[in-house]
Structures are given as structure tokens and as C-alpha cells.
Amino acid sequence: MGERHAFDSDQRTAWRAYVRGSALLREALNRDIEAQSGMSLNEYEVLERLAEAPGGSVRMAALADGLVHSRSRLTHTVHRMESRGLVERRACEADGRGVYCVITPLGEETYDAAEPGHAASVQAYVLDRLTPDELDVLGRVMGRIAADLSGEGTPRAGYLAERVG
Amino acid sequence: MGERHAFDSDQRTAWRAYVRGSALLREALNRDIEAQSGMSLNEYEVLERLAEAPGGSVRMAALADGLVHSRSRLTHTVHRMESRGLVERRACEADGRGVYCVITPLGEETYDAAEPGHAASVQAYVLDRLTPDELDVLGRVMGRIAADLSGEGTPRAGYLAERVG
DNA sequence: AAATATCAACTGAAGGTTCAACTGAACTGT
């Protein structure tokens, strides 16, 4: 006994810091954006994707994948945003099954109003606190994790055996 | 025009990688733990805190703060876990307002069964992918962010002006 | 060309989270 935990102490400390820090960070960003614009961070992120896309328009599936949301979740979120006039749905000419989510003028306005505040929060909570080297490492490391995890779409049960066991 | 974004390109790239990576990571860990133990990552984290605490017992408020959950959310979560026999509530002698959340034998059993799988996921998705130096930087950086953000409890509107403006 | 499988998206119900309001306990100042 005594050996209660799987990782060594340094790994454990770092991992705990990550879990807590990432939770606090998302909470703080969400709090700020709701206070300033009355919209949630999730909704902001939808608008951000659309605002950056050519034509302000992205296919539902691409949006869901980009945001790491389920299709169903995105459908509901977009429905609510649509009813508030922030986005619109448009049929996809090329693929009869497809639907474009398109940002409206009101959506752009709302995004433009929220963006500086959100950027200031990210700056204050993250960018100002890190040296350029640290930011570089953080970006590389999280990018690598993201790349490894992208495209692992809902695998069948037991897949872990292939990766881990 | 042209100057659409607040941060420079490197900062932007790193931040985007962080946002996407952290979302994918939490999703993957949640998926694994649900597949293996039928409980959510949130519930696992509650059991983890309790299992590590002396007496398997933690005050509700401390648990909520530690997990970065609202009090209300924790109340509901603990209620559901209680009804499945994983935890119990006990009155706090010292403070008449206080309530202890205590892990049950079944809770410990459930935690012990889930812990190796979760550790394997963390190992596979994170620890195995990072050099010791990278892990060190990740831990330091996220620990710093967490420390800065801890104790910023729901501040009044306009507080950002103090920090950012 | 028909049958089958797969895919994009939607739907409604169930489950989880948030929000505002509430209870009762503990401080604070008078």
C-alpha cells in the first residue's frame, strides 16, 4: 500500500494544475462575456466562427466539429440564436442534406460589440501572464493534444485497449 | 480595416490551440470514463476529492470551490449521487449551517474501479505526449492562471476596468 | 434501377445546470 496513485508526484501536480486552471479559466471567460454582452461563451464562439468564415457562413457539421460540440447540441444552440435573430439557416445547394448557418447583421453587430471585451479577458487572464516561450510551449502542446484527439470520433467501446492497454 | 483581431498571429494561434485542445481533451476523458464506469467525469471528480480527503469527507462549499462548480450545481450532483448510494450527507457539528459530503463504501468501490482507466486516459492523451519540460511548463503556467483566478468570486460588474482597462 | 447503407440534420424527452429566491445559522455593531 501507499501506492495509491498512478502518476508520479510531478505529473500529478502538473495535471491537477491543468484541470483546475482550465476550469477556472473557462468559468471566468464565460462570466465576463455574459456580464458584458448577455450571451454565453458558447454562443460567442459560434458567432466568432461565422464572423471569420467567408460569407459569414459555415455548414452545421463543420461548425459542430470546430467547436467540439455534438450535432444535436449545435442544432439546438443555433435554433435559439436564430430565434433571437443572430443567425439564419440556409439550404446548401451542393448537398441537399446540408444546411448553412449564416451570421446576420445583428449577429455581426453583437459579435463586434463583444469581441474587444473577450479579447481583453484573454489578454488579462492568459497572454499577459505568460512569457513568449511559455505561450509557445502551451500552444504547441495543446495543438499536439488536439491533433491526436481530432478524428477519434465516437469510437466503439473497447477502443482504449488499442491505444492504452 | 484589415486589423480585425486583437492579438498578434502567434498569440492567436496558441490561444486557438488551447481552446480546441482543452475542449477535445475534456470530451475524450468524459467519453472514456462514461464508457468504462457509467459515471460522468464530474461525478468521478467528486469521488476523487472525497476519496483523497481524510475520512472521505469534505464540506459542500469546499468541494464546490475545489471543483469550480456552483454551490447549486454541487447540491444537485450530490443529491443524484446520494440517491445512487455513492455518497452521503452528514451534518457538521462545528457549524450548524455546514454539511459534510461523505463517500460511502460503494462510492469508494466505484472510484477504485474507475481510477485506473481514467489514469490510463490521462497518460495516453497527455502525459505520454509531452516531454518532462513541456509538462513542467504546462503545470506552471496553468497553476499561475489558476492562482490568479482563484478568489475572484463573482465580482461586481465593471471590475474588468480595474484589471484590464 | 432497386435495395441497402451511410450521412446531415432535426426532434422530443430525459437528464443536468443555472438562476433567483428562500431557509436557517452565524457574525457584526449597537
Next chain:
DNA sequence: ACAGTTCAGTTGAACCTTCAGTTGATATTT
């Protein structure tokens, strides 16, 4: 001791997400 305030936790309704199942469109196979 009293009134007012703050604190710990709960409650229920509103809101959001998940899950399983459905629809209609595209691929694939024969």
C-alpha cells in the same frame, strides 16, 4: 439582546445538453 448582514446550503423553474430515434438525401452494391 437586538436588528441587520452575511454565509451555507437547498429548492424549483427555466434553460441547456444529451440521447435515441426519425427524416430525407447521397453513396454503394447488386
